[in-house]
Amino acid sequence: MSAGTVTVYRNGRVFTGPGATASTLVVDGESIAHVGDDVPAAYADAEVVDLDGAALLPGFVDAHTHLIGLGTSLQQVDLLPATDLADLQRRIAAAAAADPEAPRIVGRSWLFGPLEGRTPTRHLLDEVVPDRPVYLISNDVHSGWVNTAALRELGIDDETPDPIGGSIARDTDGVATGMLYETAALGLMRDFLEGTETDESIDAALDAAFRHYRAAGVTAAIDMGLGELEVPAFERALRRHGGRLPIRVAGHWLVTRTDSVEGNLEQVRRAAELRDRLTGPWLRVNGIKIMVDGVIDSCTAAMKRPFADGSHPGPIWDLDALVPVVTAADAAGLQIALHAIGDEASDVALSALEQAVTANGPRERRHRIEHLETVTEENVARLADLGVIASMQPVHADPLIQDAWRAMLGDDRVERGFPWPEFTRAGARLAFGTDAPTAPYAPLPNMYVATTRRSAVAPDLPANLPEYALGLGEALAHATADAAYSGGWEAITGTLRPGLAADLVVLDRGLFAGAPEEMLEARVVMSLVSGQRGSAASSLSSR
Incomplete structure (x- = not known):
């Protein structure tokens, strides 16, 4: 679609937010010009695409992924x-x-x-x-x-x-x-x-990730593991694609713990340099990522009580080591993303953020905690009070991969795994992603797990804590509007409203009024990023 082309998408289910739809959306060049149930007279001569009842959604935003890792x-x-x-x-x-x-x-x-x-x-x-x-x-x-x-x-x-x-x-x-x-x-x-990789193999992996994301309906992604390999690869991709990536990309520089405070702080300074240099609508660096702990499956998460086998590891970053880095990054205006899976890790992460706020004073912040697979009710409230984004991945709750997770905990803690609704009830912003390649990258199966707590791979398995399931509209909002907010994109993308970029996807059916399994069967027939079409819309009629 060339700049200035006007297309009317009508007779569809245009998702405008939880519980809200329209039937018509107009794209003018790179932007959304109109959303409603009518076609304004100004667009009477525009190209018309008849959606025939199909769903038109905001492009999905993967709030936590690893793009080169996915492609590889x-x-x-x-x-x-x-x-x-x-x-x-x-x-x-x-x-x-x-x-x-x-x-x-x-x-x-x-x-x-x-x-x-x-x-x-x-x-x-x-x-x-x-x-x-x-x-x-x-x-x-x-x-x-x-x-x-x-x-x-x-x-x-x-x-x-x-x-x-x-x-x-x-x-x-x-x-x-x-x-x-x-x-x-x-x-x-x-x-x-x-x-062992070459620039050519890395570039091929990145382009493969872009292709797969576009085909699946993802139009923006936040990479949570930037390093000296990833940043040049993204910059090469920007040049290779003529200054406009196939999807929007934001990234967080990975800060790894060294044996000195100065070594840790030098990484914060590097992230700030990249943030100041990479600020465009297609590629930006938002902040830093810190791995506070490990994971439950291999008993490396930081828990308040021991694992079932008696092991009780501490965090990768204890509070004394974490506070100087978090405080320096906060002072530099960097967005801080803290990987915290265990309930003790989220306690450490929140304490570090609280100390940074005390040291640097009040201002608008948008820090994040990643995963939060186990978390106390007290820390859910602390997170909301601090205005910290809960960045979570529904597909990690898939029952197919839960056997080891549950066995390693082995007690009542398994009954509070992945408690998504608690965060929104507390007033926190909840952003959904996939953490690909640790999990499948496709957003529709992710939405299936979010709304059913059942397995997207083996749907016959019993649901995993079904009381934590979400409504479809709520899940879609977490994977679009809230995910865009988590990346600082809310003025560009994430919702379908006039003035925002025409980042959207069209499915081959409506909004899953039937069985939830439709989410596993549905296919993306068109994706647009800033008005440019991706996969072909062969099943849609236009004039």
Whole structure:
């Protein structure tokens, strides 16, 4: 669609907010010109697209993702469907046999549940691929499982120290078992694998992520893991696409804990430099991201009480280390995103934000806490009182991937998992994303989990705490308007109203008046970003 072209979309279900729809929307060039139930006379000669009752929604905004990681994951061995250890081993062996020249085998999305209590070790992978390195990235991306050849390639031996904030699993003799946790996986393993990439392969991965997002109806995304690899890749993409990315991108610079306050603060200064330089409508840096703790599945989340196995790790960032960084970032006007999954981690995160507010004084802020899978009622209220955004991912509550999550907690804490409605009742802003590639990236299955608490992959499984399910209009608003707000885009995108960018998607059906499973069957037939069409609208008629 060229600038200045006017198109009338009529006879549809135009989502304008929870419980509200219109039938007509007019796009004039890059912007929305009219929303209502009529066609103003000024547009009498415009092109008309008859929606025939189909839904027209704001473009989805993924409030928390990892774009290059998503694109890269699409080329890795998918282990999420593995039903048991033997099935996982068969998939790895088949991938190795299919590409005998590949220098290494990389898999993704494996779960602890199908292992049925067996501890992942290098020997289990050596049984099927002994001659080449094998790297398996867990579904939550916070653990890595490697074979003996991979340990050798990484340079990990009995004397290798644990990195700050992570651990190399060892047996009783001190020998590495092949499991890497937190910064050992997110640092040692990830850094090595990234070092094997070229600019060309990274660019291809990023473009693949853009294509898949556009096809799925995502028109903007917030990348929660920028580093020295990601920023140049996004800038190359901006040049490659003529100064206009296929989707809008905002990012947060990942601050990793070092052994000095100055080393931590230097990363804040780097984020501020990038924020000041990258401020456009297509690519911007909003702030910093800090991993306060790990994840529940591998017992690395910071919890107030021990896990079922008796382990009780502390946070990756304790309060004393976190406060100087959060205070400096807040003083610099950076948006702070704090990964906090465990109930103790959210306590630490909120305490750090409170101290920053006290130190720097009152002003408008838009800080965020990511995930919040377990959180006390008291901290839900604290978060709302501080005006902190709750950034959560419905697909992480999918019952299919909950077995290990529930087993690791093993007590009443599983009854308060992913309590989305509590945040909105407390008055907090709730933004939805996917955290791809830790979970499927498509927004409609994400909405299915949000509104049913059932599995988007195996819908016959029992719902996971169905009392926390949301209404469809509310879930859509969290994935569009609230997600856009979390990225500072509310004056550009996220809702369908005149004057905003024409970022929208058209589905092949209405707004799911029938069975919820329609959300799993629905397809995007058109997506627009600033009025430019993406996927073809072959099922729509126009004149």
